[in-house]
Amino acid sequence: MISIGIESSADKLGIGIITNKGDILANVKKTYKPPHGSGIHPREAAEFHSMNIADAIGKALKEAKISSEMIDLVSFTKGPGLGPCLRVGAVAARTLSLAINKPLIAVNHPIAHVEIGRYVGNLEDPVVLYVSGGNTQIIAYSEGRYRVFGETLDIPVGNCLDVFGRNAGLSDSKHPMGRVVELEALKGKKYISIPYVIKGMDVSFSGILTHVSKLLQNGSHTIQDLSFSLQETVFAMLVEVTERALAHTKKNEVMVTGGVASNNRLKEMLECMASSHDARFKGLNADLAIDNGVMIAWLGILMFQSGIRTKIEDTLVDQHFRPEDVEVVWRESA
Ligand code: AMP
Numbered sequence: 001m002i003s004i005g006i007e008s009s010a011d012k013l014g015i016g017i018i019t020n021k022g023d024i025l026a027n028v029k030k031t032y033k034p035p036h037g038s039g040i041h042p043r044e045a046a047e048f049h050s051m052n053i054a055d056a057i058g059k060a061l062k063e064a065k066i067s068s069e070m071i072d073l074v075s076f077t078k079g080p081g082l083g084p085c086l087r088v089g090a091v092a093a094r095t096l097s098l099a100i101n102k103p104l105i106a107v108n109h110p111i112a113h114v115e116i117g118r119y120v121g122n123l124e125d126p127v128v129l130y131v132s133g134g135n136t137q138i139i140a141y142s143e144g145r146y147r148v149f150g151e152t153l154d155i156p157v158g159n160c161l162d163v164f165g166r167n168a169g170l171s172d173s174k175h176p177m178g179r180v181v182e183l184e185a186l187k188g189k190k191y192i193s194i195p196y197v198i199k200g201m202d203v204s205f206s207g208i209l210t211h212v213s214k215l216l217q218n219g220s221h222t223i224q225d226l227s228f229s230l231q232e233t234v235f236a237m238l239v240e241v242t243e244r245a246l247a248h249t250k251k252n253e254v255m256v257t258g259g260v261a262s263n264n265r266l267k268e269m270l271e272c273m274a275s276s277h278d279a280r281f282k283g284l285n286a287d288l289a290i291d292n293g294v295m296i297a298w299l300g301i302l303m304f305q306s307g308i309r310t311k312i313e314d315t316l317v318d319q320h321f322r323p324e325d326v327e328v329v330w331r332e333s334a
């Protein structure tokens with residue numbers, strides 16, 4: 001069985017093709033770049049996706065060396081994400097499914113991150129830290145569903161790093177902003193005390209961002225020291241909540257995914273925490289950790305094979321689609 005996955009929840013347009021045996025045939029990505037110094041504009045990103053989606057699908061088919069008639073399943077991201085962007089993927093998925101007369105599966109984006117990580121990381125039942133430009137969640141499987149054990153109360157951690165970097169005037173056309181901040185942090189020498197905000201199992205970054213931005217403005221610290229201190233603080237918060245989820249669920253695997261999962265310092269801190277609990281730690285390679293179509297195609301296969309079908313009237317996008325809303329019938333209950 002061959003599944004095509006369409007991912008368009010934020011700035012990245014991803015078309016992935018994978019077989020039910022797990023052979024990745026194509027992983028095409030195109031990224032909307034906002035004008036210099038600004039964040040993602042949802043309508044402009046959606047316009048980018050609609051201008052590029054036909055070409056991206058064609059490229060993926062070419063990369064996979066298949067024709068559209070050889071596709072058995074069309075999967076797409078139902079949510080969460082930016083409404084205008086999600087709608088472009090959903091329209092393309094409906095159109096393709098009708099054109100080739102093949103079933104359609106609407107998938108939850110964070111669960112797709114978890115499932116592709118479980119597959120490529122060869123993990124059974126991990127506690128997952130999902131950190132990206134649009135999401136920050138600590139997810140683990142419990143009693144038939146993926147539960148969110150902790151999450152951000154306001155902005156995602158990737159967004160916090162991105163806005164800090166922009167406020168600091170950093171830019172680099174070759175790397176994502178989080179990586180640029182990471183490189184600055186490596187040059188930092190001094191830890192500057194900044195707020196550490198955990199409420200219950202949830203984290204909050206917007207106050208920290210305001211605080212660090214004010215420190216930037218008053219010029220009393222270097223960008224390198226502030227980058228270092230910001231990273232150390234927000235990553236320690238994320239590791240603390242992940243550790244508590246690990247202790248509570250008594251699992252023995254930890255995984256990190258999403259764009260921020262590329263960060264070496266974050267991986268180092270998570271690995272150290274996991275090993276102190278005798279748990280295995282796995283970080284994913286960037287090609288499958290950042291938003292991609294392969295993870296959508298893969299979750300589509302898992303869902304389809306366990307009997308799930310999405311009716312066309314259930315293909316409306318859901319900007320706030322929660323992992324808990326999905327009954328996980330493709331895994332043995334634990
Ligand atoms: P995603 O939303 O999954 O596509 O990931 C994009 C986010 O990951 C953006 O906020 C990036 O700045 C961030 N990111 C990418 N590389 C790194 C890195 N090395 N360290 C921290 N954040 C990163």
Ligand code: MG
Pocket residue numbers: 109113132135258290291
């Ligand atoms: Mg994502």
